[in-house]
Amino acid sequence: MIAPLPPNETQRLAALHALHILDTPAEERFDRITSLASRIFNVPIALISLIDTNRQWFKSNQGLDTPETSRDVSFCAYTILERDVLVIPDALRDARFASNPLVTGKPFIRFYAGAVLRSGDGSAVGTLCLVDQQPRTISQSDIHILKALAMWAENELNNRELATANQALHHTIAEQSHAEAKLRSSEIAVRTLINNPGIMIGAVELVGDDFVQLIVNTATEVYFGRSAAEVRNMSASALGVPPDRLRRWIAAASASERLGQAQGFDYTRDINGMLKHYSANIAYIGTGENGRPRYSYSVHDVTAITHLTEELRASEERYRDLFENTTDLIQSVAPNGRILFVNSAWKTTFGYRDDELAQLSIFDVIAEESRAHCQMLFAQALAGEETGAAEAVFLAKDGRQIVVEGTINCRFEQGQPVSTRSIFRDITKRRQAETTLQRQNALVQLLQTVAVASNTAHTPDAPLQVCLREICAYTGWSAGHAYLPAEDGSMLPSGLWHTDDTKRFGALRAQTAALRSHFHASLPGRVVTSRQLLELHEVHGASAFKRYPAIAACGIQGWVGVPMLVEGEIYGVLEFFSSSPTSADASLRDLLLQIGTQLAWVVKRQQAEQALQSTTNKLARSHRELEEFTTIASHDLQEPLRKVRSFGDLLAEQYGATLQAEGRDYLQRMQHAAFRMQTLISDLLALSRLERQNSTFGHVDLAQVAREVVADLEARIAEGGGQVQIGALPTIEADALQMRQLLQNLLGNALKFHRPDVPPVVALNSQLVVQNAAGRNQHKAEYCQISISDNGIGFDEKYLDRIFNAFQRLHGRGVYEGTGMGLAICRKIVERHEGCITASSTPGQGATFSITLPLRQSAERVLS
């Protein structure tokens, strides 16, 4: 879209051209305004644009690389249609500009704000405008500032107008000095041209050391309070110009004559207590007909502009004050990293002087650990990306690390990054506090993790792995490894590693595994010898270190060896590798030793468990072997024996009659031996079955059992004319079959070992015993004591130890039958019931066997 022409276009163009400003060189007085505008509004582009017939031409240009553009694409062509200001927050969203080549292409305008500049006759000749490549909004107070700046620019334009007018007057007066008529017509022209009440213009003639007014414009009414006609031919001193100012006028006048160009100076007047500022200008224009020198002059009331300038200066001062006195660290950095500007807080915090900063790149003041991250952020900012909150570690000149947090963004001019701007805050203290807290938490967590891993472990591997990992995480060390004792007590690399990078430590791990043969010459070997924590802050100082080449190759700088000590005994060594020189303080050393001790306990416990396990295994093996033996004995040995007996029987039955008496005797002895052998095996089998088989505990009425046993033995009792008296017997928790065997063996013995010719009398009695269970607990166990007394041959109590052992016999086989297994079986049965058996006797006086059995078996035994 092309902006429509204003209704007064012809008059407007005439006013513009009358300014004689188009295509003149840039001037500092305009550039100051655009530069200030660019800084105040933080925009990359600020312009003073004048709208000519077919073009807009920039009298002042900040941030644009062209002196003019076509009027067709001009934003300002629209602005001059407005009363004062046009604001386009986002050009892409404005139908008038969305497809404008200045929007879609360079300089990619998104935001525009322009204030109208008017010439003396009120024609809108141009604008002061702001352009940004980001959409943005502008506040009412910003518009106010923009208008003020426009007013300043307008004044400068009018100054320009004045200068031109002055020049015209100068020429006119010079040309017409010889022709009064011409002067008159020129005067009319000048008067027509210059009717600005703020600018007094005139010509004077030097008379002695005073000026006499030749001609002056209507502004004298404002300045002197007199009309132009009144003032004419009056001297300056008569008009009240003070002598010192008059001397300045005369000095400037003679200087302009001498130098051939206009001279200016500023002064002030106090008008009823109001200080007015003026800008004065005087130029030599030749001598009059009377030979006196004549001058043109102008006096410009610049009070308003001065005030505006002061206001802007104050505003700038406020910004500067804020900038310089804030505790935030502000920096501006060029795209190449050079430091352009920093505020005082920045300099104070980091300790650099201006002259030092000039030599530095921003990356010189960033700590190495943070540098890559900052370079990335910097590149993002230069690419116009949003970086968000950034955190970085800076290096102060004295080497202190300072953690800062803040933002970084970039200023662009015509799409090119010009500088980055960052505001940071020193968060070192906060970060230190956080770090301390985190470390404390981490420490608690570490100790807890280690404790849990140690307590729940059956082998040291898992807790070691946890410790290596956790300690590395806590300290930031790169790798950790453990040495553990071998069975022979020597220390060996365990192969347990924690590393932050498997590839990196491959060679070191291989060399460590090879340390086996010369462990004592190694650093961990020295830990074993010294029983002390060893630390190498810098491994470079220890090239004697066995693994030095591998360690240096993977960039390790520090080494720490921690003994695993319990009660002065060493149970292993932990070693750690750090990528930076280590400096373990007392508390860290203490912590490492504590963890070492905890791990040592795990190793010690495992060693004890292994020893116990190995004993248990040995026992189990010998037990199993014994069982296998008894199985062989009971089955495989019995098999041929059965056949010996069976064929013996057949022999005796079918051929007994044909044998002689001696042959039959041999056969009988053979048969007898085979029978005894079989009994022996049966008893052995019974004993081993007691070992092997679980007892089944239930309620057993001992009186009932005793009666059944007596019934079984009836024949033998009757044969010897004996008797068995059964007293009161309790019901107890026991294995019924075993109880039967127990009583059968004991009653059988009592009947068997009777004195010759004395019929056996056996008494079976019991009593309950309440007994403290050896103080182990307060629970009272109840027992019953069963006694079996006989009147038999008795035994010498010195054999008491022996009689309960297997195969022990006190009597010759010819006298009393038996395998010597009976009492061994009894003892085994009683022991299986957690009871005890003993006996008392005097040879020839009978014997008493006492059995103590608990009334109840413990719950787990009953269950099993």
Place this chain on the structure above:
Amino acid sequence: MKASSVSVLLVEDDPDDRMLLQKAFTALSPIPNLQIVDDGEALIEYLSCLHTYAAPPSLIVIDLNMPRISGHEVLLYLKATPWLQRIPVVVLTTSALDDDRRKSLSLGAASHLVKPSSFRLLVELLASLVPYWSAN
């Protein structure tokens, strides 16, 4: 027909025991018509030939500890084969282990007998089996 049919089929791999058992069966009254096979495989082979033309035996007596196919496996085979499962089976073994006894009975043996250690007792034990072949 009945007279020629086998009344007791004995499975015994031990030659000594085969001889002892043969003697012991001969001491019984009435003397059963005894057929002896050496082991489980021979038994299965014998029974599969028998199937086609002869009446099944009145009683099968098996040992437990035999090569290749154990007595319990033979028992399982007999009880899983429809036309054989009605024949009473008695296990006669050296083993007095409770486990073996329980297993024999749970697999369907009529009884589990332990070989006694004298010939006289053996004859007495076998005498208890007479009803199996003398009943009808």
